[in-house]
Amino acid sequence: xxxxxxxxxxxxxxxxxxxxxxxxxxxxxxxxxxxxxxxxxxxxxxxxxxxxxxxxxxxxxxxxxxxxxxxxxxxxxxxxxxxxxxxxxxxxxxxxxxxxxxxxxxxxxxxxxxx
Numbered sequence: 001x002x003x004x005x006x007x008x009x010x011x012x013x014x015x016x017x018x019x020x021x022x023x024x025x026x027x028x029x030x031x032x033x034x035x036x037x038x039x040x041x042x043x044x045x046x047x048x049x050x051x052x053x054x055x056x057x058x059x060x061x062x063x064x065x066x067x068x069x070x071x072x073x074x075x076x077x078x079x080x081x082x083x084x085x086x087x088x089x090x091x092x093x094x095x096x097x098x099x100x101x102x103x104x105x106x107x108x109x110x111x112x113x114x115x
């Protein structure tokens with residue numbers, strides 16, 4: 001008997017969840033109470049960056065927050081370390097967009113003032 005696509009999706013999600021729960025915990029010490037508080041401090045500027053009105057500027061912070069959340073749920077220290085690295089890259093990218101965006105606006109404004 002052939003499975004429907006809905007049954008296949010449920011089976012795939014269930015097997016993924018089972019694998020996620022039964023994988024070995026890597027660097028488990030990094031997922032304790034102190035590290036979850038540090039992760040919260042990392043998430044705060046990411047959340048602020050998401051709220052900024054930058055076109056396509058909130059994708060990397062959202063990805064970083066999702067990675068941090070999954071790493072904490074799965075208690076995977078290696079994944080948490082990678083997620084914090086992605087968070088640093090996301091904040092650096094947002095800073096670059098803000099910096100050069102304001103510089104470009106200032107250059108355009110200066111050009112119009114001279115006209």
